[in-house]
Amino acid sequence: MAWTEYLTPLLQGAWVTVQLTVYSTIFGAILSFAFGIGKLSPNWLIKAVSVGYIEIFRGTSLLVQLFWLYFALPVAGQAVGLDLRLPPVVAGVLALSLNIGAYGAEVVRGAIQAVQKSQYEAARALNFTPRQALFGVALPQAIPEMMPPFGNLAVQNLKDTALVSLISLGDLAFRAEQLRNFTQDSTTIFTLVLFMYFGMALVLTAIMKLLERFVGRWRHASN
């Protein structure tokens, strides 16, 4: 087999990788904001849940989380009479989003806390409700600060998608291993795959840079 013949199956796998990355990055971002803001909540219950979520998903390995959702959750469901067997794609996206969301939540919390105190005081002086102060004053200044670490996390997420191949999801890593089994041409296949991941990471970085420039405008007051 010439190396060009590897491209079709590998590109099919790469498309799955792209989809997994997009979905889990978006869900991860939603979780980041929910639990990052939750950790700063004055309500102790919301705060405790957020801290628990962040510590559990940052403190354990992604592969452990993935295996737990895929292998252990159905057993737990059986014990209480529920069918919790997740299709690989759901378990994969869920594990990736929950994992990256926990890291993202710390970024969100850090950026919100880094907004100067005088900003909150001014919002209060102008009789803003806490909600208005958060969404109208703090977040527009904090989000641009979150973008560089979010860019790193997005690339991290892309790399992490390779692990879903271990629960038999047909992503790029899975296709590569399949092809290697079939042809034994490890050097060519894995070199190609490494460069494909590198290419995707470069594109993702460029997209995140564009996004960074876009939200950078929020840093300054607008109407």
Place this chain on the structure above:
Amino acid sequence: MLFGFEWDTSSELAFAWSILPILLIGLWVTVQATVLGFVVALVLGLILAVLKGAPSRLISWPANVLCEFIRDTPLLIQLFFLYYVLPEYGLVLPAFMTGALALGLQYSAYTSEVYRAGLQAIGRDQREAARALNFPSAHTFTHVLLPQAIPRIIPAMGNYLVSIMKDVPVLSVVTVLEMLNVAKIIGDRTFDYMVPLSMVGGLYLIMTLVASAGVRLLDTRLPKQGLPLK
């Protein structure tokens, strides 16, 4: 039975208690892989950092590209690459060694940045002062720059040590019997994945919380102004 330990499936609690020693054997492999991978990352990272800081573009540019390449590609694929490709060139390593090498390689891209940032954080005036006092450059590095850089570098390195620990389960794909792989085997044989996998999660949580507390303690204990020299 695994590693000579029988499991007791009479109740969930008895099962958990009976497989704990088996998981702890796996945990010991995880710790070994973490430490070995960390050492490789520290050495390779230092080499990369020196190459990236080389005065000649001919050296620093390829080193930067290589570093970016390592950082942007998944550990799993790098592991497969080393595991399947190295033997084709006559270098046959045990799976555990290949795994530690892959971990070290992946994290060398990160540690090289830590070295660079640690050295850059020291003000230029320190270098100028050393020069004004006629210190030889090797002496400046070992007696002026390094003692100030080390307290800045250690906490960041500690965080990567924790990250490496969390990446060790990836080595299970090349048959390394670390903790997650052991739990998976127990699950495969007893059809109860819930108990072993939850226990692995719990053990990981304990390890990372302890390790993170250790890093924080180290951070507060290290003298910010630099290590005193005798």
